[in-house]
Amino acid sequence: xxxxxSGDSMLDRLVRVLESFDTGRxxxxxxxxxxxxxxxxxxxxxxxxxxxxRGLLERDxxxxxxxxxxxxxxxxxxSRALELRRxxxxxxxxxxxRLREHTQLAVLEGDSALFIERLSGASSGAxxxxxxxxxxxxxxxxxxVLLAYAPAEVRERILAxxxxxxxxxxxxxxxxLRRTLAHVRExxxxxxxxxxxxxxxxxxxxxxxxSGRVIAALSAVLPREYPNPDAAxxxxxxxxxxxxxxxxxxxxxxx
Numbered sequence: 149x150x151x152x153x154s155g156d157s158m159l160d161r162l163v164r165v166l167e168s169f170d171t172g173r174x175x176x177x178x179x180x181x182x183x184x185x186x187x188x189x190x191x192x193x194x195x196x197x198x199x200x201x202r203g204l205l206e207r208d209x210x211x212x213x214x215x216x217x218x219x220x221x222x223x224x225x226x227s228r229a230l231e232l233r234r235x236x237x238x239x240x241x242x243x244x245x246r247l248r249e250h251t252q253l254a255v256l257e258g259d260s261a262l263f264i265e266r267l268s269g270a271s272s273g274a275x276x277x278x279x280x281x282x283x284x285x286x287x288x289x290x291x292x293v294l295l296a297y298a299p300a301e302v303r304e305r306i307l308a309x310x311x312x313x314x315x316x317x318x319x320x321x322x323x324x325l326r327r328t329l330a331h332v333r334e335x336x337x338x339x340x341x342x343x344x345x346x347x348x349x350x351x352x353x354x355x356x357x358x359s360g361r362v363i364a365a366l367s368a369v370l371p372r373e374y375p376n377p378d379a380a381x382x383x384x385x386x387x388x389x390x391x392x393x394x395x396x397x398x399x400x401x402x403x
Contacts, residue, residue: 161187161195165205166215171278175212229255229264232364235398236355239390240267243368246383250369253355254290256298257282259306261291261365286325287314289340289350290365296332297354297362303329317342337381347372351381353388358396366391 168176168184176184182192196213199205203218224230236253244251244267251268254261260282285291285298285306295303311320319325332338340350352367366388368380 161185161191162199165192165195165199166219169215171281175208175214177212181213229262231398232395233265235394236265236364236366236391239387239394240265240366242390243267243366243383243387244269247368247370247380249371249374249380251387252290252367252369254283254288254294254365254367255363256285256294256302259285259302261285261288261294263290264364283344284312284314286311286320287318287343288367289338289343289352290367292328292332292338292340293352293354293365293367294362296329296338314344315342315346317346319343337385339377339381342372349374349377351377351384353381353384355388355391355395358392363395364391 164185164187165181168181178192178196179189181187181196182189185192187195196205200207200213200216203216205213205219206216207213232255233253240251240253248269250266252263253265254263256262261284263279263281263283266279283291285295295306307322307326309322311318311322311325313320319328328338337351337353340352342348343350349370349372350367351370352365354362355364355366356362366384368384370377370380374380
């Protein structure tokens with residue numbers, strides 16, 4: 149794609165524009181977008197206008213822009229995450245009905261846990277996780293499971309740090325993290341107490357594709373003083389097995 153005067157390509161600029169949006173910032177002014185995407189303001193106005201014309205961005209009544217419906221349409225065609233979510237939802241619904249707390253499904257994306265679904269009830273406690281949101285691998289129960297079963301080069305890169313704290317009880321010591329990951333692989337689950345929020349307990353288990361390859365983590369976010377975490381773990385293990393069975397019956401989901 150053609151380069152700009154600064155040397156970056158049209159694709160570079162498009163990616164920066166799209167990455168300037170996140171779950172906490174679904175809309176923004178063009179001036180804010182220009183700053184976050186590192187674009188001259190005049191370039192941002194022109195570029196946004198072209199993306200709006202093609203439906204990749206939309207303007208609201210105040211003139212702010214957001215991700216467009218056409219981009220959502222394009223990204224969901226044949227999406228691996230969408231198919232995994234579809235297969236997992238029935239089992240996730242049963243888990244959430246039993247636990248009546250947040251039930252989540254995450255996949256490894258780069259060096260983060262990317263959450264592709266979350267079910268919550270009216271009585272579920274606080275939870276910072278959002279669908280399409282990310283958390284550090286070392287700081288969440290889902291991330292710890294995904295990191296434990298990740299390729300060795302991914303684990304070593306994360307272990308090399310920095311392991312930044314998200315809460316007071318986030319694991320920030322590489323040796324402790326290495327031991328925790330070994331325990332996850334040995335036990336097939338993790339309990340992360342207060343690693344994201346002090347008042348929460350995260351429990352996560354791996355979901356494999358039927359051949360033993362872990363492709364996702366199923367987790368629940370429970371109150372810190374949840375009365376029976378062992379029972380919650382059993383519900384999650386059963387749910388993960390159901391999801392694995394559904395995946396194994398569908399070709400191409402985990403590819």
